[in-house]
Amino acid sequence: MTDNELFLPRAAIPNTPRQAPAWAKKSPPKSKAATRSKITAQKYLAPRDPHEHARKIAENVIDAWHQSYGGSSIDIPLGTVAALALLRQPPGTGNGLADWILQRQPHELPQLFKEIYLGHWIKRPDLINRALRLHDWAWNPNPDPQQLRAVQAVTHRAVNQGLLDLTGHDDPYLRAETDVLSPLLTGLRHKSDKKWRGEYHTPACVTDLLANMLVDKNFAQPDLAIREPAIGSGTMFRSVAQRLRDLGLNPRDYHWYGNDIDALAAACAAVNTIIWDLGPNAFIGCADSLTTEDGGYAKTLAEANESFAQRDRYMDTATSTAASRRAFRLLDDLIANKGTAVA
Template sequence: MSDDDMALPRAAAPAADRPIPSWAKKAPPKSNTDLRTPAKTTWHKGLAPHDPHDHARTIVENVIDAWYQSYGGSSIDIPIGTVAALALLRQPTEIGNGLADWILNRQPHELPQLFKEIYLGYWIKRPDLINRALRLHDWAWNPNPDTQQLHAVQAVTHRAINQGLLDLTGHDDPYMRAESDVLSPLLTGLRHKSDRKWRGEYHTPACVADLMVNMLVDKEFARPNLAIRDPAVGSGTMFRSVAQRLRDFDLNPHDYHWYGNDVDALAAACAAVNTIIWDLGPRAHIGCADSIALEDGGHAKTLAEAKDAFEERDKYVGTATAIVASRRAFRLLDELMETAAA
């Protein structure tokens, strides 16, 4: 299953119209010179074109507000995992807002199953990255979820979608999906300032990362098979900038080796999800280790863990295939016996 196939069916029941966010409402033009033909977009209800980084920050501010206003608690992996799961979905243009409407019609108790299916769908293709992102989706498997927390998850889901998350991350084109990073400001925004300080967690702003990459990476330097490493990858902000720079040169990120590592498991989980969203390719790996303590920055450990993840996936898929084949054989046998008896 490819990542572009991750779309859910349209709901039969129509959803109520979603209001245009206040930040997206356009002020009336001051003169005829301000009347310009808007760029073609898929933004809901004709939202005005804007800076994708500003859009991401607006989504994050609303998500954080929804989580704490709903008394979601201190488990910040839950709202981050909710937004990450939604960001993994594609919203095909032919169904319009059908996907968003379908999700908004789900009840709180239905959302964990939805998120499990999203993550499991990607686990089939990239078990190593979904395993790395375990901190973001492990909560969805809780057999006795907290009711208040589920309502907070629903509030986060509604706020993220109504603020246009799928307009940033739902594109079929990975270039469009990689125009911003929603998970970086969400992670740092949910963490307490003192927590970030003792962790030494300071994510590079997207605009700074873009500037650095534009200065350092040119087409002559960016040769295919080049290894791109970040020993303190955070949510992958530098990788996003490099991937976009390569695409600007009509180069494919799949032709490069990517290795990101972070000592913080939650940051590494965000980087793993972003690796899928931004489509860095099959040679992209995300590790969680102390880059300073390990001689190779944890590269060998990460590759070994990835190998184990693929072997585990193959084992489970093989077992499931055998079960399906057995059930088909038994059904065929039953049909033959019924025919013989007749």
């Protein structure tokens, strides 16, 4: 390990207070169900603790999934919540975005999720490709109608439980107050599956404590490399990023590399990397850290470079196609106008 990589010396916690997050400033309104005439976002009593709020969302999503469909395809409800968590609620619009989502019919939701993932693919194709397990089901040309109704039930439950209040902020500090995917991933998996995988996500209170103990402003200089060989959904990265922000530093100025042997966990970490705005030098790999010399970093970087190259090829093709279509339209207009003039 080099001198500019993180697993850092102990440091004191700063005494500078930070403004209270949005969810702690005032009590939310009392619960109110949507009317039959118009589907609208329900008012709910959000827990004051964002981690507890995330757990409540996970419990409700799991309940909605199993009541409506069930089965072992846990990537579908997980990918649904991940897509919704990538949305941003425009300031001053109230529940406008939530209301619009709740009015979508089941058959409209896969297209919505594809557009969300494609929108982020333009900027970070490597992370969206890593998250393929979360959204490849949406590209099924012949989806199961019952499965789509289950996706709608999950969407309604997540939105009505205030998912966008946790992840829809413009401020990445507020989006990174909790990890909404970790309790959902661990809750959807069967106990025997988690035991076989050895998958036990570190609680946020522990990762926050470790970040406060290990990260100080003198050591955490820009370009520091921060690595996590068993990243799970990325909770340790979240805590370190928040600690950096509390110190007045920008996580985008650092190099992040997280790796996990579980493809679904790595997919969640990739989405969280976008939600938490860790920056252009954050990469997520999927490999066995114990069997690779560098924890899979070289392979991950090569895959990321290929993802960007592939995106550029697709964009060039799309640009050329659009230019050709414009040229043909202009030619058609010219011929039509010429024919009119002759007549």
